[in-house]
Amino acid sequence: MHAIGIDIGGTKIAGAVVDELGGIVRRNRRPSPAGDGERIVETVAEMIEELAGDEPVIAAGVAAAGFVDSAQSTVYYAPNLDWRNEPLRERLEARLGLPIVVDNDANAAGWAEFRFGAGRLVSDMCMLTIGTGVGGAIVSGDRLFRGGFGSGGELGHLRLVPDGLPCGCGQRGCIEQYGSGRALLRIAGGIADEEAAGIGRALAAARAERPLDGESVGALIQAGDPGALEALGRLGRNLGEACATLSAVLDPQRFVFGGGVSIAGELLLAPIREAFAAHLPARGFHPEPDFVIAEFVNDAGIVGAADLARVWVAERA
Structure with missing residues (x-):
């Protein structure tokens, strides 16, 4: 029952053979030729062949940033991979003879x-990945929600602030502009400008040495710096407000937070819970979800892609 999972990132392509319990049996990785869509297809095919070797595998799953159709076959649009209506499944199956x-x-x-991982004991879950942008995944009734055309669950583009900051999707005010790692750096920069008031002093000092980045802000958060914690708090409150809106629609039992910013743990979850409670419609009249940090780190895409492939094959057996 082994399956292969491939996760296509901006800088690397990672892959592994995964067992039916989500365990990594064997792994591989290569640099990602992100500007060359054709070469990416070749690299993915080569990695699947290498990982499979002489060992029988049931299927392979490929995870990529972008819009994928509901048949889990064609990548409509992948902004960082130069793919437009790329028939990825068809091309790989023709070469590999593998589902x-x-x-x-x-x-x-x-x-x-x-x-x-963190959602294994519930049937309805909402996950937000807080990285450079904000990604999302919805599980409803034990099934992954994809929408009618396959591109549902783009939670980072929920409108949080009417006529707010411009977003790369072409709209304004998306949660990605207020709840992402990039947003955290922008908020921290604004607090650094408040150096005269004292709270931004350490952030301003760090910025004087080099532009603020995730490492420098993260270190100040872990050190308990008031300015960095305020930046994280503002970010968390933005996410909590968005979760209240999502809860009114999806009613999940659990919100799971992954991505680089999630390493802040409870320091991130506390302001999320606070803002969620303040903005949840009809609070106190129905059960509320819990909020947890994701358990997988770098292997989530690989393990999930492999298991989705395994499920796809099993449902068609």
Whole structure:
């Protein structure tokens, strides 16, 4: 029952053979030729061949950032991979003779958490990945939600602030502009400008040495710096408000937070819970979800992609 999972990132392509319990049996990785869509297809095919070796595998799943159709076959649009209506499953199956499933990378990561990680004890879960942007995955009634055309669950583009900051999706005010790692750096920079008031002093000092980045802000958060903690608090409150809106629609039992910013743990979850409670409609008249940090880190996309491929084959057996 082994399956192969491939996670296509901006700088690397990672892959592994995964067992039915989500365990990594064997892994591989290569640099990602992100600007060359054709070469990416070749690299993925070569990695699947290498990982399979002489060992029988049931299928392979491929996770990529972008819009994937509901048949888990064609990548409509992948902004960082130069793919437009790329028939990825068809091309890989023709070469490999192996069942292939294609899905969005956030969906794959969310599925890994639902099956084997922080969401494994619930039937309805919502995951937000807080990295450079904000990704999302929704599990409803034990099934991954994809929408009618396959591109549902793009939670980072929920409108949080009407006519707010411009977003790369072409709209304004998306949660990605207020709840991402990039947003954290922008908020921290604004607090650094408040150096005269004292709270931004350490952030301003760090910025004087080099531009603020995730490492420098993260170190100040872990050190308990008031300015950095305020930046994280503002970010968390933005996410909590978005979760209240999502809860009114999806009613999940659990919110799971992954991505680089999630390493802040309870320091991130506390302001999320606070803002959620303040903005949840009809609070106190129905059960409320819990909020947890994802258990998988770098392997979520790989494990989720492999298991989605395994499920796809099993449902068609």
